[in-house]
Amino acid sequence: MDSKETSIIAVEETEFNKKQRNIGRWQKMAKLHAFTVHYVKKARNHRWRCSDATFWSVDEHLCNQWTQALKELLEMQKSRPKQLLVYINPYGGKRQGKRIYEQKVAPLFSLASISTDVVITEHANHAKDNLFEVNIYKYDGVVCVGGDGMFSEVMHGLIGRMQKDSGIDQNNPKASLVQCNIRIGIIPAGSTDCICYSTVGISDPVTSALHIIVGDCQPLDVSSVHHNNTFLKYSVSLLGYGFYGDILKDSEKKRWMGPMRYDYSGFKTFLSHHYYEGTIAYQPAKHTHGSPRDQESCRTGCYICKQSGKQLAEQNKERGLKHEEGEEEWKVIKGKFLAINAVNMSCACPRSPKGLSPAAHLADGSADLILVRKCSRFDFLRYLVRHTNQDDQFDFPFVDVYRVKCFQFTSKLSEDNESNVMDIGKKRFGQFCRDHPACCCNIVNSTWNCDGETLDSSAIEVRVHCQLIKLFARGIEEDCKDEAAHSQSSIEQLL
Numbered sequence: 212m213d214s215k216e217t218s219i220i221a222v223e224e225t226e227f228n229k230k231q232r233n234i235g236r237w238q239k240m241a242k243l244h245a246f247t248v249h250y251v252k253k254a255r256n257h258r259w260r261c262s263d264a265t266f267w268s269v270d271e272h273l274c275n276q277w278t279q280a281l282k283e284l285l286e287m288q289k290s291r292p293k294q295l296l297v298y299i300n301p302y303g304g305k306r307q308g309k310r311i312y313e314q315k316v317a318p319l320f321s322l323a324s325i326s327t328d329v330v331i332t333e334h335a336n337h338a339k340d341n342l343f344e345v346n347i348y349k350y351d352g353v354v355c356v357g358g359d360g361m362f363s364e365v366m367h368g369l370i371g372r373m374q375k376d377s378g379i380d381q382n383n384p385k386a387s388l389v390q391c392n393i394r395i396g397i398i399p400a401g402s403t404d405c406i407c408y409s410t411v412g413i414s415d416p417v418t419s420a421l422h423i424i425v426g427d428c429q430p431l432d433v434s435s436v437h438h439n440n441t442f443l444k445y446s447v448s449l450l451g452y453g454f455y456g457d458i459l460k461d462s463e464k465k466r467w468m469g470p471m472r473y474d475y476s477g478f479k480t481f482l483s484h485h486y487y488e489g490t491i492a493y494q495p496a497k498h499t500h501g502s503p504r505d506q507e508s509c510r511t512g513c514y515i516c517k518q519s520g521k522q523l524a525e526q527n528k529e530r531g532l533k534h535e536e537g538e539e540e541w542k543v544i545k546g547k548f549l550a551i552n553a554v555n556m557s558c559a560c561p562r563s564p565k566g567l568s569p570a571a572h573l574a575d576g577s578a579d580l581i582l583v584r585k586c587s588r589f590d591f592l593r594y595l596v597r598h599t600n601q602d603d604q605f606d607f608p609f610v611d612v613y614r615v616k617c618f619q620f621t622s623k624l625s626e627d628n629e630s631n632v633m634d635i636g637k638k639r640f641g642q643f644c645r646d647h648p649a650c651c652c653n654i655v656n657s658t659w660n661c662d663g664e665t666l667d668s669s670a671i672e673v674r675v676h677c678q679l680i681k682l683f684a685r686g687i688e689e690d691c692k693d694e695a696a697h698s699q700s701s702i703e704q705l706l
């Protein structure tokens with residue numbers, strides 16, 4: 212945190228006697244007055260904690276003046292939320308959402324004088340549907356307690372509500388969507404918590420609660436996914452076909468296993484080593500300055516994301532004056548793929564601390580399209596291992612990566628179904644694997660994994676909407692070796 216920026220959470224008058232301290236003769240001479248400042252203390256690995264410091268004086272007036280001045284300073288922080296709508300998924304991750312909120316988060320919100328309306332969800336889509344009914348405009352933010360799936364619900368509710376209120380048809384894949392200025396806070400209590408980890412740098416409920424309290428704001432790109440002019444879903448983290456789609460499909464049947472289900476299904480999917488044929492067409496993201504092979508990652512105050520934000524503001528100003536840009540060139544790739552991963556952000560998570568595309572940006576209006584072509588099991592394992600270490604994940608002859616603003620995918624199977632009259636044998640028994648006719652392995656489509664939810668269609672059209680939503684976060688901060696000491700000194704400077 213910048214030392215000029217206040218990291219105070221709350222200021223309270225304190226009864227001095229309760230804080231028994233050895234202050235020698237002062238205590239005997241006069242009645243002491245005190246106030247306590249609760250502030251953010253930065254610890255290692257992007258973790259934030261709430262700490263406090265008590266100040267005392269024999270001068271009651273001086274004490275009151277300080278308390279008043281600090282409270283006024285806090286009042287002036289207009290970006291801080293005062294009223295929040297909170298959705299808790301009691302069944303996400305290890306089913307600890309309610310406990311985490313009540314024990315770790317609610318006391319901090321109350322300390323920071325934030326009032327809350329809390330909804331404990333009773334079924335899937337409860338939060339999403341509810342966001343179409345409530346008066347969302349009275350809130351400074353919506354908080355979800357759960358995992359990526361719960362975040363996805365809240366995001367769909369908010370984006371959908373904004374488009375409905377503005378008369379925008381979500382089924383139109385070319386529609387300019389209305390930005391959503393009501394920020395979303397994520398209290399991680401899921402299985403992967405990739406969105407929280409990639410935007411804060413850690414999956415920790417207290418840290419996330421403190422980012423909400425100090426009123427952080429991080430814009431985020433959102434991809435819209437359509438099939439045949441029908442809206443399917445939005446995505447902010449991973450849109451994965453092949454490996455990650457198959458893991459998700461298998462793991463959904465094993466929700467009872469909790470977060471372990473991904474390891475079990477991951478191992479199974481790895482052993483099955485399925486590849487899928489299809490065609491990808493994409494438009495490169497020429498507007499952004501970065502590349503997926505950059506060494507630098509997106510960090511707090513990222514220059515590339517700021518530039519994209521400026522371009523977006525210009526476009527919004529010019530909209531109406533200018534006609535839609537002419538069609539840019541499409542690149543087409545046909546092939547056999549073990550995995551097709553499109554990521555709007557790095558997708559860093561505790562399992563993969565750098566993520567699937569370490570140089571992807573949170574708010575640059577682009578996604579990184581990663582194509583993992585058919586290769587041996589051993590090579591695929593080498594690729595997967597690089598999700599977890601520092602080595603370059605794209606430095607393989609069977610892996611390609613492109614920074615794109617939109618793409619389309621059609622599986623070979625659906626191309627064939629659309630264009631050919633299938634013979635009776637195929638219709639009855641399914642299509643047989645052309646490479647191994649003797650093995651009779653059935654070719655089926657994979658499933659798209661869209662931020663942890665499956666999509667019903669394999670043929671999709673995807674478009675990145677630059678900075679469509681905002682989070683209570685600030686992106687991952689640059690490593691600071693002496694963060695704890697720095698935070699302490701910033702509070703001392705302030706007082």
Ligand SMILES: Nc1ncnc2c1ncn2[C@@H]1O[C@H](COP(=O)(O)OP(=O)(O)OP(=O)(O)O)[C@@H](O)[C@H]1O
Nearest residue numbers: 303304332333334357358359360361401402403404
């Ligand atoms: N009360 C509920 N009962 C059943 N399902 C719910 C309920 N509330 C929300 N859900 C659904 O549960 C799904 C999964 O929840 P969540 O994302 O919180 O946990 P997770 O899947 O374990 O974690 P992750 O998404 O990080 O892998 C969400 O898609 C959401 O729609």
Ligand SMILES: CCCCCCCCCCCCC/C=C/[C@@H](O)[C@H](CO)NC(C)=O
Nearest residue numbers: 359403405448449558562563595598662663
């Ligand atoms: C033998 C080594 C295997 C290493 C495997 C590493 C696995 C890394 C997993 C990274 C997934 C990150 C993408 C996040 C996706 C989320 O949207 C989704 C929902 O929470 N999670 C999953 C697992 O699909």
Ligand SMILES: [Ca+2]
Nearest residue numbers: 432555572577
């Ligand atoms: Ca992006």
